[in-house]
Amino acid sequence: MSIRKVAARAGVSTATVSRVFTQPRAVADETRRRVMTAAEELHYAPHPAASALARGRTCNLGIVVPDVSNSFSAVVTKAVDRQARREGYALFVAGSDEVVHDEEASARALAQQVDGLLLVSPRMPDDALLALADMTPIVMLNRLLDGIPAVLTNLYEATGHAVEHLHALGHRTVVYLAGPDGYANDVRLRGFRDACSRLGMEASELGPFAARFQAGVRAADLVLAASVTAVVAYNDEIAVGVVNRLSDRGIGVPSDISVVGFDDTELAEMVTPRLTTVRIPAAMAGTAAVELLLDLVRGRDAGLASPRELSAELVVRSSTGPARVAPDTGQDPAP
Amino acid sequence: MSIRKVAARAGVSTATVSRVFTQPRAVADETRRRVMTAAEELHYAPHPAASALARGRTCNLGIVVPDVSNSFSAVVTKAVDRQARREGYALFVAGSDEVVHDEEASARALAQQVDGLLLVSPRMPDDALLALADMTPIVMLNRLLDGIPAVLTNLYEATGHAVEHLHALGHRTVVYLAGPDGYANDVRLRGFRDACSRLGMEASELGPFAARFQAGVRAADLVLAASVTAVVAYNDEIAVGVVNRLSDRGIGVPSDISVVGFDDTELAEMVTPRLTTVRIPAAMAGTAAVELLLDLVRGRDAGLASPRELSAELVVRSSTGPARVAPDTGQDPAP
DNA sequence: ACACAGTCTGCAAGCGTTTACAGTCACAGT
C-alpha cells in the first residue's frame, strides 16, 4: 500500500500518483482516473509521516489547555477541533492541569509535530513562550505578550460592568475569589479593583483557588467569614461551588449574598439560581484562534500587529439581586 | 538542526546520534556526553515525522468522542490524555458531534497517523469498525463487538438497580428518555425494560433525544404529558434539563416526579436537587482503555478475549424520592 | 514545414531518521 504499488498498477510513475493526491488538476483526466481506481483497489492512502517529512508540514494543529475537562476549555477545544478539521487539519490536545512545567513540556513536544499551536490561558513565563514561538507558529487565548498573536476578550471592561451591576443593586462590600495566577486572573482582578475604587466600593480578595467546584465550596465559608454582600468568582465552577455551599448553610443567594461568575458555561443555566456571569465567547474565540493561526501558517502575517479582541459581556441572571442591609461592618451607608 | 549537524559537531556518525536518543546505553558514556552537548548547543530535537517514517510507529494515540464538550467525554479524554502522556504518547482528539459519517471519517484519518485509536461510544456500523481495526489497533469504550477489545461497564445491572430504587420508592410508572441510537442507549434501554417487566412496572419510552441539556428541557414537557411519576434519562445533561424545566413549571422534583440520570458527571452534585444517577467511572475507563490499547500496540494480545468490565453503580442523591399517589391514570394499584 | 507555447509525465534527488550489518579495537584466554 505504498505509492509505488499504486504507480505500478496504474502504469504511471510515483510522481504522477503523488500529484493526483496533492494537485489533481496537474494530471490529465484519464490518468487521474486510472490512478484513482488503482488507489481504491489497493486501499491506498498517502502516508502522513512520509508526506510530512517530504513537504515539511504535517497538517496537524495542537492545542494546550489548562484542564481538558473544564467546561470552558472543552468548549474552546470543541470549536477548535471543528474548525481545524474543516480546514483539513487534525488536532493534538494536551492538558497541563495548571502545572506550568507540564504545560511547557507538552507545548514543546507538540511543537515538533504540528504546523501551529494554540495555547489557552498559558501560564508559562514570557521567555518560554517566545522560545516556543521560535519553534512553530503559535496563537494564544487569554494571554497578552508582545510579538505573539492572540485572541483576547475585553474582560477588563466586562468585569467593570459586573461590579457596576452589583453597585447598582446596592452592594458596597465585594470580595473577589481569585483563580490560578496568570494573565486570566490578573485581568479580572484589575478590572475588579479599578471598578471598585472608581465606585467607592470596599473590595477584598481571597484565594487563589483552583478553578473548580470544590474550591468554590471551600471558598464559601471564607466568604461568609468576610462579611460581604457580594462575590465575584474567577469562574463559573467556583461560583457554583460558592452558591451551593451557601445554600447548604442556609444563606440565600441572592437574597443574602449575590454571586457573579465568569465564562457563562452551560453550567450557568443549569444551576439554581441561574448564574449571573460574564460571558466569554469561548467557541468564537476558538474558531477565531484557528483562523488566525492558519493565516500565520500559510504565511500571511496577519494578527501580529494587534491581538484580535472579542467582546465579553455581563449576563444577568438570578444569582445577583438587591443588597441586604449590610451585616455589622460597623459603618453605615450614606448619612 | 538535523541529526547530521549534531553528528558533525560531535565528531560521530548520524547512527551514533540516533542511538544516543533511542538506545542511550548502546553508546559509550564519553561519546554520549559529547553528543548530548552538541545536541543541546544546537537545540536539536529528533524530527518526529522522520522518526515515524523510519520506525513505522508514531508514538501518537488518537481518541474519537461523540462530543468534545460533553462532560463525560471530557473526563474520559482528560484521563486518556494523562495516561497517554505518561506513557510517552501524544494524543489526537476528534469529535464526531454524533454524526456517524464524521465519526468514521475522523477515525480513518487519525488511524493513519497513530499507533492506536480509542473509540468512545462509537456509532458507526460493525463492518466500519472491523475495517478500522484492520488499519490500526483500536479499543472501544461502551461498545461491544466480537474481535475488538473494549472497556465496558455493567450498565445493564446498574440500570436495573436504578429501576429497583424507583420501585422501592413506590413508583409504578416510569419513562425512559432515550439518547442517540447506539450501543450506549441500547444497554440502558434493555436494562430499563427488563427491570420494569421483572418488577411489574409500567414502562414507556420517549426520544431519542440529543444528549444535551436543551433536549432535556424539551423532554420535560413530554414527560409531564405522559403521566408518569419517575424518569430515567439517558444522561445527566438530559436529566438536569428535565429537572429544570419541571421546576420552572412548578412540578417538584422529587416530590412530584423523580429523575435519574447517567454518568455522574460533576454536574450531578452541582444542581438542585442533587441528581440521583448511575455512576460510570469515566476516568478509570479512560485509563484502562489506554493501558489495553498500549498492550495491543506493544504486541501483547491482551484483552481480545473478553472485554474489560468496570462497575457502574447507582448513586442516590436528592432527585429521587417516594412516589406521589399516581395521577389519573385510570387504573388503581392493588385492590 | 518550423518554431513556440502549453500540457502532461517521468527522473531522481531529496526530506531526517533508523537499523542491519560489518568493521575496529581492546582485552582475555590459551
Added chain:
DNA sequence: ACTGTGACTGTAAACGCTTGCAGACTGTGT
C-alpha cells in the same frame, strides 16, 4: 602470537512521499 569475545561505531540502505527539472507530445500560428 593468535583467536575469540564484547563493546562500540560507522556505512549505507531503507522508510514513503514531494517536487524541480527536463523530456515528450500536441496543437497553433506563420
